[in-house]
Amino acid sequence: MTIPKTVNPDLANERKKATFDVEEFTAFIHDGESFLQLKRLAEEELFSDLPDPVELDYLSYEDYYNRTVEQCVNAITKVRAMQERVNPGGLEVYHTLMTGPMGTTLMPGGTPMGVHFLMFTRALKNQGTPEQYEKFGRRADNCEILGTYVQTELGHGTYLRGLETRADYDRQTDEFVLNTPKLTSYKWWPGGLGNTVNHCIVVAQLYIDDEPMGLQLFFLQVRDEQTHKALPGIDIGDIGKKIGLQAVNNGYLGLTNVRIPRTNMLMKNAKVLPDGTFVKSPVSQLAYFPMVFVRCMIVLVNSGFHAMAATIATRYSAVRRQSPIKPDEPEPQVLDHVTQQMKIVPEIVTAIAYRLAGVKLNKMYEETASAVGLSDYSRLPELHALACTLKASCTYDSTFGIERLRLACGGHGYLASANFGNIFTWATAACTYEGENSVLYLQVGKILLKTWGDMLSGKPLMPTMAYLGVCASWHEFPEWTGDWQCLVQALQYAATNKTLIASKSYTRRLESGLSPPDAFNVTGIELTQAAELHGRAFVANNFFEEVTQNRENRSASLNNLLEQLLELYLVHTVQRHMADILRFIHLTDEHLTSLQDRLETVLAELRPNLVAICDGFDFHDKVLSSVLGCYDGNVYERIFEAAKKSPLNQRDVPASFAQHLKPFMRSSL
Numbered sequence: 001m002t003i004p005k006t007v008n009p010d011l012a013n014e015r016k017k018a019t020f021d022v023e024e025f026t027a028f029i030h031d032g033e034s035f036l037q038l039k040r041l042a043e044e045e046l047f048s049d050l051p052d053p054v055e056l057d058y059l060s061y062e063d064y065y066n067r068t069v070e071q072c073v074n075a076i077t078k079v080r081a082m083q084e085r086v087n088p089g090g091l092e093v094y095h096t097l098m099t100g101p102m103g104t105t106l107m108p109g110g111t112p113m114g115v116h117f118l119m120f121t122r123a124l125k126n127q128g129t130p131e132q133y134e135k136f137g138r139r140a141d142n143c144e145i146l147g148t149y150v151q152t153e154l155g156h157g158t159y160l161r162g163l164e165t166r167a168d169y170d171r172q173t174d175e176f177v178l179n180t181p182k183l184t185s186y187k188w189w190p191g192g193l194g195n196t197v198n199h200c201i202v203v204a205q206l207y208i209d210d211e212p213m214g215l216q217l218f219f220l221q222v223r224d225e226q227t228h229k230a231l232p233g234i235d236i237g238d239i240g241k242k243i244g245l246q247a248v249n250n251g252y253l254g255l256t257n258v259r260i261p262r263t264n265m266l267m268k269n270a271k272v273l274p275d276g277t278f279v280k281s282p283v284s285q286l287a288y289f290p291m292v293f294v295r296c297m298i299v300l301v302n303s304g305f306h307a308m309a310a311t312i313a314t315r316y317s318a319v320r321r322q323s324p325i326k327p328d329e330p331e332p333q334v335l336d337h338v339t340q341q342m343k344i345v346p347e348i349v350t351a352i353a354y355r356l357a358g359v360k361l362n363k364m365y366e367e368t369a370s371a372v373g374l375s376d377y378s379r380l381p382e383l384h385a386l387a388c389t390l391k392a393s394c395t396y397d398s399t400f401g402i403e404r405l406r407l408a409c410g411g412h413g414y415l416a417s418a419n420f421g422n423i424f425t426w427a428t429a430a431c432t433y434e435g436e437n438s439v440l441y442l443q444v445g446k447i448l449l450k451t452w453g454d455m456l457s458g459k460p461l462m463p464t465m466a467y468l469g470v471c472a473s474w475h476e477f478p479e480w481t482g483d484w485q486c487l488v489q490a491l492q493y494a495a496t497n498k499t500l501i502a503s504k505s506y507t508r509r510l511e512s513g514l515s516p517p518d519a520f521n522v523t524g525i526e527l528t529q530a531a532e533l534h535g536r537a538f539v540a541n542n543f544f545e546e547v548t549q550n551r552e553n554r555s556a557s558l559n560n561l562l563e564q565l566l567e568l569y570l571v572h573t574v575q576r577h578m579a580d581i582l583r584f585i586h587l588t589d590e591h592l593t594s595l596q597d598r599l600e601t602v603l604a605e606l607r608p609n610l611v612a613i614c615d616g617f618d619f620h621d622k623v624l625s626s627v628l629g630c631y632d633g634n635v636y637e638r639i640f641e642a643a644k645k646s647p648l649n650q651r652d653v654p655a656s657f658a659q660h661l662k663p664f665m666r667s668s669l
Ligand SMILES: CCCCCCCCCCCCCCCCCCCCCC(=O)SCCNC(=O)CCNC(=O)[C@H](O)C(C)(C)COP(=O)(O)OP(=O)(O)OC[C@H]1O[C@@H](n2cnc3c(N)ncnc32)[C@H](O)[C@@H]1OP(=O)(O)O
Pocket: 072, 075, 076, 079, 097, 098, 099, 100, 103, 104, 106, 111, 113, 114, 115, 117, 118, 149, 151, 152, 157, 158, 159, 160, 161, 191, 285, 288, 289, 291, 292, 294, 297, 298, 301, 380, 381, 384, 432, 433, 434, 435, 436, 439, 443, 446, 447, 450
């Protein structure tokens, strides 16, 4: 099957209808030109020799892994050469790869080297001393060694204080002795650990004279650098096939009396001196900072997956024609069915909203990391709260949004070659890794409770929670104007009152004699609901600020588009949380009807721009890797071409016919 060189006429027509400059939107959504240019340059260099994704789909587990390693090594070699040209010693190109979905495209089944770049190298730099960086970190940055972040165990992932891996200090030899004493202490899950890395950072309970000193990070070699064989005392391997991310090579690790020098404990914060004196970290949660970084990144990455799925569904819905709206008229593009718009457009705007929130969150991370470098730890709790709430709500919204978008593509959405499978399994994994979502919401719930107490005692509140004080001071919700500010405030007001209710329930339970942990546990449902609303209120408010500020730097047509996107996001989010809002704000049927009218109006206003907005996300065809989502819209030809590549189509008759079908049909005669 040859793919036409021309663009599908329906898609070409959609592009002509755009009312804004796509390139201006692209620069806006990529937070400026420099990131965008770097991304395009990287795509040009990296995508020239990518394997056919259809071919990858039919490889065995082992071959898939080996192909991915080859692909990663090629890509990293090119990335390093590019970085040398762009800014020697810098990290921009790596950062570009990691914060966009591009990295995932290079390896649709995930990469066994992702955790090396995301956590291993960063932890060595940020948790180690300058001497330790020189000794281990520089080698990791240069990829002379490959590593991963080894924390989760078979028995514990969430409850870090329950980790069982031990590091006992031996004063005689100035060494730590590492052990995983039970089956449940085996490390389980770290990316790349299975067969790829030769080093890692192990998170273990430090013991000095059998006294626990808390969790610390240790640099450990697990495989010989020449032979790649496991070192003595180390039991290591792959944890087996998962529902997705087949090439991440998640692994297990058991340790029996493995000795490492004392100086292998990362000692930027806590320290063990040669005589066994333990010097505490100024803030014990600094050991959790590598996780905070990844939580921030996940918001950018998952909003990218969400936008990828939305692009595939939008382009396909512009090409797919089915079911006349009026019986005597031709079949319309399915995108003209209003229910189809309702399946797709809220997902486009949600992806945009989280992209903007993710950019804000990552800037906050950079500021906090700089402050931590100057021993100012004051912003850690706020960053922790925001990273937890946005990581949880973004991964949840993207996971279920991607599934809605797949459903919007009917039968063909179920084809592997449509690529929703990879996108979905990437997205949903992030609901679990780097802190399971409910657990993260409970962290936020705890902080909301504390903030509520601070507010009652007149203490200043962290900026992203200051609205709690404002809303709590209102006797009732101000007059419902329905404007954007009103809609944002409605979400904030609901989040505030949900926090109030959770706080009252918690106090009532304490007063009835429950212990604080029991009272917290039974208040968990209300606390997680408050935390979720807090996150959505932040995303809504941030979107509102982004659209209403700096207008003078944008063209009128882009401002107009952004206003429509904001209008849809706010109306849709308020409708989604209407049960919560109606509990605290008196709305009439007229108000509700007006919201529905606004939703339908803005859907119609956005309709001509949908394809152009998705073009503006600037996904290379190789990033989307979808027969339904290509820029040229030659969907049917690509579906057919992918089917022809099925191994079952490479012979006239499959082997199972002679072996099984023929004898079976004979015996049934
Ligand atoms: C081509 C080139 C290629 C280049 C490469 C290109 C790559 C391309 C790749 C493309 C892109 C790929 C993108 C994604 C990939 C991702 C990979 C996935 C990796 C996944 C890794 C993981 O999956 S790795 C394991 C994560 N595992 C967790 O995530 C455990 C959760 N579990 C906890 O995190 C703790 O267990 C939990 C609950 C806090 C309780 O901890 P706990 O019991 O100690 O603490 P408590 O609850 O008692 O809290 C006591 C006080 O600490 C405060 N606090 C707590 N945490 C704090 C914190 N972080 N900062 C500040 N404060 C904090 C709290 O607010 C309290 O404050 P206060 O005292 O004031 O109340």
